[in-house]
Amino acid sequence: MTPFDSAHEARAVYNFWLGLIPQFLGQFGGAVPGAGAGATANSDSASERAPSPALMFPIDQIARATTMTQQSLEALAQSIASSIQMGGAPGLLGQWADAMPNYAFGKPDVVASNAAAQAWIAPSNALMASAAGAAPPARPPATPPGSGTPPFADAVAPMYRWQAMSQPWVEMASLWAGATPAQLNTLFDRTYGALSDALGFSPVRKLQAAWQDLITASIAQQEARTKYALLVQRAFGQGLQRLMTDLANKAHSGERIDSVLALLRLWAMKAEEVVHETLQSDDGLAATAALTRSALGYRKQMQRVASIIADFLDMATRRELDDAYREIQALKRELRASRAVRARGKNTGATPETGAG
Amino acid sequence: MDNPAEQAMLVSRAAAALAITPASVTEELQAARERLTRGLKKLAEISEDDLAIATVPRDEVYREDMVRLYRCRPTAEKPHGIPVLIVYALVGRFQMIDLEADRSFVRKLLASGFDVYFIDWGLPARAQRWLTIDDYVSGYLDHCVDVVSELSGSAQINLLGICQGGVFTTCYASLYPRKVRNLALTVTPIDFHGDKKEPQTGAGYMNRWTRSLSPQDIDDLVDAYGSAPGSMIGFAFLMMNPVSNLTKYTIDLVDVLDDDAKLLNFLRMERWIADRPDHPGEVLRQWLKDLYQDNKLIRNELRLGERIVDLRNITMPVLNIYATGDTIIPVSCSKDVGRYFGTRDYTEVPVPGGHIGTFVGGKAQKILAPTLAEWLEKRS
Numbered sequence: 213m214t215p216f217d218s219a220h221e222a223r224a225v226y227n228f229w230l231g232l233i234p235q236f237l238g239q240f241g242g243a244v245p246g247a248g249a250g251a252t253a254n255s256d257s258a259s260e261r262a263p264s265p266a267l268m269f270p271i272d273q274i275a276r277a278t279t280m281t282q283q284s285l286e287a288l289a290q291s292i293a294s295s296i297q298m299g300g301a302p303g304l305l306g307q308w309a310d311a312m313p314n315y316a317f318g319k320p321d322v323v324a325s326n327a328a329a330q331a332w333i334a335p336s337n338a339l340m341a342s343a344a345g346a347a348p349p350a351r352p353p354a355t356p357p358g359s360g361t362p363p364f365a366d367a368v369a370p371m372y373r374w375q376a377m378s379q380p381w382v383e384m385a386s387l388w389a390g391a392t393p394a395q396l397n398t399l400f401d402r403t404y405g406a407l408s409d410a411l412g413f414s415p416v417r418k419l420q421a422a423w424q425d426l427i428t429a430s431i432a433q434q435e436a437r438t439k440y441a442l443l444v445q446r447a448f449g450q451g452l453q454r455l456m457t458d459l460a461n462k463a464h465s466g467e468r469i470d471s472v473l474a475l476l477r478l479w480a481m482k483a484e485e486v487v488h489e490t491l492q493s494d495d496g497l498a499a500t501a502a503l504t505r506s507a508l509g510y511r512k513q514m515q516r517v518a519s520i521i522a523d524f525l526d527m528a529t530r531r532e533l534d535d536a537y538r539e540i541q542a543l544k545r546e547l548r549a550s551r552a553v554r555a556r557g558k559n560t561g562a563t564p565e566t567g568a569g
Numbered sequence: 570m571d572n573p574a575e576q577a578m579l580v581s582r583a584a585a586a587l588a589i590t591p592a593s594v595t596e597e598l599q600a601a602r603e604r605l606t607r608g609l610k611k612l613a614e615i616s617e618d619d620l621a622i623a624t625v626p627r628d629e630v631y632r633e634d635m636v637r638l639y640r641c642r643p644t645a646e647k648p649h650g651i652p653v654l655i656v657y658a659l660v661g662r663f664q665m666i667d668l669e670a671d672r673s674f675v676r677k678l679l680a681s682g683f684d685v686y687f688i689d690w691g692l693p694a695r696a697q698r699w700l701t702i703d704d705y706v707s708g709y710l711d712h713c714v715d716v717v718s719e720l721s722g723s724a725q726i727n728l729l730g731i732c733q734g735g736v737f738t739t740c741y742a743s744l745y746p747r748k749v750r751n752l753a754l755t756v757t758p759i760d761f762h763g764d765k766k767e768p769q770t771g772a773g774y775m776n777r778w779t780r781s782l783s784p785q786d787i788d789d790l791v792d793a794y795g796s797a798p799g800s801m802i803g804f805a806f807l808m809m810n811p812v813s814n815l816t817k818y819t820i821d822l823v824d825v826l827d828d829d830a831k832l833l834n835f836l837r838m839e840r841w842i843a844d845r846p847d848h849p850g851e852v853l854r855q856w857l858k859d860l861y862q863d864n865k866l867i868r869n870e871l872r873l874g875e876r877i878v879d880l881r882n883i884t885m886p887v888l889n890i891y892a893t894g895d896t897i898i899p900v901s902c903s904k905d906v907g908r909y910f911g912t913r914d915y916t917e918v919p920v921p922g923g924h925i926g927t928f929v930g931g932k933a934q935k936i937l938a939p940t941l942a943e944w945l946e947k948r949s
Contacts, residue, residue: 228804229814233815236819269843285601289595289597289599293592294591301585302581305587444811456579457579457583459584468586469587504790538699540696541704544708
């Protein structure tokens, strides 16, 4: 065992933060060239300019973050210098506020489609998908329903193939019955249940039902994520407001800030304060709990689909393996208990421990 | 603030605090870019050896499943007779106690003349999802304690628990009091509802989040995942401070990359932070339901196997060290808990800094190991 063993999972967490960097710096005018909102560390051009693709963990990740930051600083300098040139310091702060209307002026309806919210949601989708074992960390997030490739497509692909295999039966039957395949498919759905069970076709019907539930769970999860993202975005907006207030107080007491980086750090401190308050509030906890429940619901449905497929292919499911592990663990406990009894027997004169309840 | 006129007024007042000019911006950010460029070159020159953590010389003396027990090679000619066994949490890796040679808690204990052992809980796989807290306490930990006793020739040993490991050692001391000479706890939650008495913004998010869920939610979580993925746990910790993490991986790098010592320290810490093992599901279920939700430890209601953990059985000396800036385990969950133990020799010591800073922070380092060493020497 090496001192560092779980780098694979850690990379998924880093990718989450790296994916947010363009959005974070972009909101102040420091867009990373070639990296749009939601770009991940694996796909953006910045990552290609990191010192070496073979650097060890976490140097590789830090090098990418450094490169992205370095590239954005030039744009940031130009943007800020230009704002100050045109409107002085009020011009700069006004530009920040204007660039983040959903932050500063509390227009939550804007946020749902806002790139910032999407930037927050997309990498977390990828990370959670990775944590759930649904996709390797480097992959893009699962596509929302109705927008192309369905999530979990790889896992259900065997069932699509199975459906394709059943299609010739439908077509042959259509010749016999004098009906079109489409008509027969409907008929198939209505009347074929019992026969399909007998012929071993029932997984298709089960899978269809499970698939519908998965789509429903996916929609619920997207909704929960959007609500959570709205809350966080609103907190960021209040953070900007708090920054303005703090700066006004500083100005009143004669304090001055002469560094852009110091200004950004002050913003981060104020935003963090509000994020903490928000996430610990009743609304924040409710949104987080809803996010958790929806994620679990989605995972449960994925597991159901996988279970149907595994059953059909006569493969052991995770649950069955878990049951075996459970039995092994129970046997280990029994062994431990019997060893303890034997040890006490050998050690004559030893008094049993007094902590027994 | 919805009123545009008021907003404009505020912006104008705020702008008066900014002494930034186009020239100063260009100059500052150009300098920052140059520092980052130098930093990138440094990054490319760093070797695996530079990033090595937990390098204290040690020998494996016991193994069971994925668990390993190590004995650190003593540096004192004649170490103290009663050894110290360090028990870390499951949510991270033990390397934190020996992150860097010059900031190593373990090395300081060795230098104070102690015979030091520690447990590496390893990387639990799916097969370990059914492990319970009892399996850890009455199984692995008890076996390690027996091995340490046998190797040292001491019927009793000193137990040092860290965070979740502190809860494990507390349970152990309650169930096997005769095997424990002294119990030292660091950044350990004892009263899991302590944060209710002293709510603190930015601290105790885990406590509140867990209580916002129902017991059924926890069951669903464990049933759905089996073992909680390490990346999920790591992500949960990072999301406690999402904005700080954005500056940490962007503008804060300007300072970090420009300083060799800071850079290596930063990378080693990152390596440790990112190394999150999966968390066995049944331990998680008990941890969240019995402790975070129901606070059974201080109620003497926590059941491990067939036995109840009764803190009144802990009659050996107890040292409780907590961090004054701990946001993961709120101070109110760790301090003023002496009344729950059966001991008459209870000592509480606050150290400055946060949860991890207790072991790696400069100020805390000056207090933690010397305090522990002195306390143990008096009682060994």
